[in-house]
Amino acid sequence: MRSAIILAAGKGTRMKSDSPKVLHPIIDRPMLGYIVDGLKEAGASRIVVVAGYRADEVRKAFPDLEFAIQEPQLGSGHAAMQATALAGETGLTLVINGDGPCIQPDTLKKLYEAAEGKSLTLLSSVQEDGAHYGRIVRDANGGVTAIVEAKDCTPAQREIREVNAGMYCFDTQDLFEGLKKLTPDNAQNEYYITDLVKIFAQEGKSVDAIVIDDPDETAGINDPVELAAAWSWLQQKICERHMKNGVQICDPARTVIGKDVVIGRDVLIEPDVTILGSSIIGDGARILAGTRLENAVIGKRACIDACRGYNVTVPDDAQAGPFAVLKNE
Known part of the structure; x- marks a missing residue:
């Protein structure tokens, strides 16, 4: 054992x-x-x-x-x-x-x-x-x-x-x-x-x-400086994993993706995007700058433009935003 x-x-x-x-x-x-x-x-x-x-x-x-x-x-x-x-x-x-x-x-x-x-x-x-x-x-x-x-x-x-x-x-x-x-x-x-x-x-x-x-x-963490370094290291590691699987992340240093997020192929992610929780991003989706998604399911080829999305499902080929708040009421 x-x-x-x-x-x-x-x-x-x-x-x-x-x-x-x-x-x-x-x-x-x-x-x-x-x-x-x-x-x-x-x-x-x-x-x-x-x-x-x-x-x-x-x-x-x-x-x-x-x-x-x-x-x-x-x-x-x-x-x-x-x-x-x-x-x-x-x-x-x-x-x-x-x-x-x-x-x-x-x-x-x-x-x-x-x-x-x-x-x-x-x-x-x-x-x-x-x-x-x-x-x-x-x-x-x-x-x-x-x-x-x-x-x-x-x-x-x-x-x-x-x-x-x-x-x-x-x-x-x-x-x-x-x-x-x-x-x-x-x-x-x-x-x-x-x-x-x-x-x-x-x-x-x-x-x-x-x-x-x-x-x-x-690396161990003893102070907030080392905490920030670990955050950056893990952020880069997660982004690299997705990029090796066919995701285009324009600027990994300005992209935050949670460990459990699932992203399909041919997805475009612009800078200043955060995707967290159990989010799933379908093949060919475009996640544009300024978007934050938590526990969101984004359909294939959908375009999310500077939106906030929480516990929401966006259908295939849909357009959301710009500057919309998407919630599953």
Whole structure:
């Protein structure tokens, strides 16, 4: 069985917001929603969210998920300890932070697949500057022996450019046995989930790391500047997917399309268009500048000219606008 633990207990102080960090929106859903969707697409059948700050709000936003509470918050390992609902399971458990919405489902699938038959497989990336990330320490044969947090690095370890991407896939039973052995013997006096690498390696258990193809997928969000960067990255990714399927998007930087929107072929989308929700755009439709559509079904070859459309169906070959408000009363 494929399970997952999402670490989402922190407030996100640098967001300078009263809202939980993982509930800040990107395009048409909270950032946490992208991670949940990705895990489900990768085959996760049970997902436990470890919440803390304003946990009731996070639970209300995702009522179909399982929750555990981390209070007080004593590090990533301590957070994983709270997901006791999975302790009796077998199979694989992927542990991931809740503030990295750019991670793609295919990457999570690769991580699950690479973890088969191993105690732990983690995701790493190669960065020009290791900065505040934990360094991946390998032995002479290339095997992973430890992750050393930036605060605890020696000068030589700070020169390592392969860094921890913050995603780990464990044999579930090995995970919960290993969590019992963690200690807060570090600069922060916290329980690091990364210490399981060293523990497993010393016990002779198999530990591996796979390097992600696109390090941008692993970007975490700590403040509104990084939130805006993630929004732009995901917006571009969604637009590129549609353009590769035959949609003409005149200016992707000025076009916002929700993740669940379906668009046919030979559709023209002009700048300053927003299409959200479960909208469906038929083949050959033209969506002209200034249009906003939410949960709208636009027929084939229809032309929508600077309209607002909410929960509405527009027939094939119809013309709407300019400057009309379309609603399904």
